[in-house]
Each structure stands twice: as structure tokens, then as C-alpha cells.
Amino acid sequence: DVKVTQSSRYLVKRTGEKVFLECVQDMDHENMFWYRQDPGLGLRLIYFSYDVKMKEKGDIPEGYSVSREKKERFSLILESASTNQTSMYLCASFHRTGGGNEQFFGPGTRLTVL
Amino acid sequence: GQNIDQPTEMTATEGAIVQINCTYQTSGFNGLFWYQQHAGEAPTFLSYNVLDGLEEKGRFSSFLSRSKGYSYLLLKELQMKDSASYLCAVRALNTGFQKLVFGTGTRLLVSP
Numbered sequence: 001d002v003k004v005t006q007s008s009r010y011l012v013k014r015t016g017e018k019v020f021l022e023c024v025q026d027m028d029h030e031n032m033f034w035y036r037q038d039p040g041l042g043l044r045l046i047y048f049s050y051d052v053k054m055k056e057k058g059d060i061p062e063g064y065s066v067s068r069e070k071k072e073r074f075s076l077i078l079e080s081a082s083t084n085q086t087s088m089y090l091c092a093s094f095h096r097t098g099g100g101n102e103q104f105f106g107p108g109t110r111l112t113v114l
Numbered sequence: 115g116q117n118i119d120q121p122t123e124m125t126a127t128e129g130a131i132v133q134i135n136c137t138y139q140t141s142g143f144n145g146l147f148w149y150q151q152h153a154g155e156a157p158t159f160l161s162y163n164v165l166d167g168l169e170e171k172g173r174f175s176s177f178l179s180r181s182k183g184y185s186y187l188l189l190k191e192l193q194m195k196d197s198a199s200y201l202c203a204v205r206a207l208n209t210g211f212q213k214l215v216f217g218t219g220t221r222l223l224v225s226p
Contacts, residue, residue, distance in 0.1 A: 042218035
């Protein structure tokens with residue numbers, strides 16, 4: 001079974017804190033993605049990575065950065081958390097060639113910034 | 115750019131059939147996905163269409179018309195556990211790397 005795990009299910013942080021969200025997949029997928037999901041707005045892509053040390057901005061990268069030092073791990077970083085970053089964060093991975101066509105999602109991290 | 119539209123909410127009765135529509139406008143279309151998402155959980159893959167026509171998988175079927183920019187998800191013999199959000203997503207080729215663009219989702223409420 002494909003497995004995508006995220007470091008925390010629930011996280012509460014204070015405004016201005018640096019926040020790390022970790023995602024690990026065990027299927028040797030090249031592509032990894034970070035989304036946020038908000039009511040009425042759906043899933044929006046923050047950043048994605050197609051290989052180790054490679055990254056591309058998604059649709060809403062402002063206020064975020066990412067790190068992909070190892071193939072299995074993709075980290076999302078909030079340099080200085082703000083209340084408008086309170087959201088559900090979902091990580092996903094996808095195999096570039098061969099295999100299935102779908103993205104596999106982690107369980108999500110619900111982040112609250114106070 | 116990409117634009118995906120689907121109804122916000124639908125209601126149906128247990129045992130019935132429901133059709134959830136999705137229309138899209140995108141450049142570099144390379145497939146349409148349907149995901150199911152129960153409240154508080156991650157989306158799970160339901161179906162994938164890249165060619166025109168109907169794909170059937172048990173109680174769920176998905177249809178695609180590329181010329182019309184249109185897809186639907188058909189759920190038969192509805193069960194209470196089918197109450198969830200259904201997300202339509204389009205894959206678009208973007209400088210050689212593949213991204214999914216999601217609609218806002220359709221919340222389906224199944225009543226007894």
C-alpha cells in the first residue's frame with residue numbers, strides 16, 4: 001500500500017513562529033505536492049517538487065517555502081506564521097512515469113495560528 | 115489558466131442514483147480525476163478519465179467529454195457512507211511537470 005504520512009494531525013502555533021510541516025512517502029515517487037484546503041476555496045497548490053532539491057511554486061506560494069533534501073521527504077516551512085495561514089495542509093505524492101495516475105494524499109495537518 | 119466548476123451541495127436518498135457534474139476550462143488537458151473526501155480526512159482516489167467515454171467501477175462511474183469540457187460522476191445504489199465531498203480535478207501539463215487543479219468540491223448528503 002502506498003503510504004504518505006504527515007508529522008502531525010493537529011498543530012497550534014502562535015503568530016510569528018516558524019513552523020515546519022513534514023511529509024514522507026514510501027513509494028519512491030518523484031513528485032510531491034503541498035496543498036492547503038479552506039472552506040469554499042477547495043484545494044490550492046502551494047509548492048511542488050519533481051525531484052530531490054527541485055521545487056516549483058504553485059498557485060499560492062507567498063509566505064511559504066519548501067525543502068526536498070531526500071526523495072521521500074518534502075517539508076513545508078512557514079517562516080513567520082500568520083493567522084491567515086490557519087488551514088488544513090495536505091501533502092500528496094505521484095509517480096512520474098508508469099504506475100497509477102493518481103496522487104496519493106497524506107492524512108492532513110490541521111494548523112491553527114493564534 | 116484553469117477553471118473548474120461543480121455544484122456546491124447536493125442531496126439524495128439512500129438507494130437512489132446521483133450525478134455530480136463538473137465543467138472545466140484548461141490548457142494542456144491531460145486527464146480528469148474524481149476524489150472522495152470524508153469530513154476531516156484526506157481525499158481518496160475514485161476514478162480517472164483521459165479519453166472520452168464512461169469508466170465504470172462498481173457503484174461508481176465517471177464520464178468525460180473533452181470537446182465539451184465536461185465530466186460527471188455517477189453514484190448508484192447510494193449508501194449513507196457515500197455522504198462526503200466529491201472533488202473534480204484536472205491534470206494540466208505545465209512546462210513538462212504535471213499538476214492537478216481542483217474544483218471546490220461538491221458536498222453530497224445522503225439521507226435515509
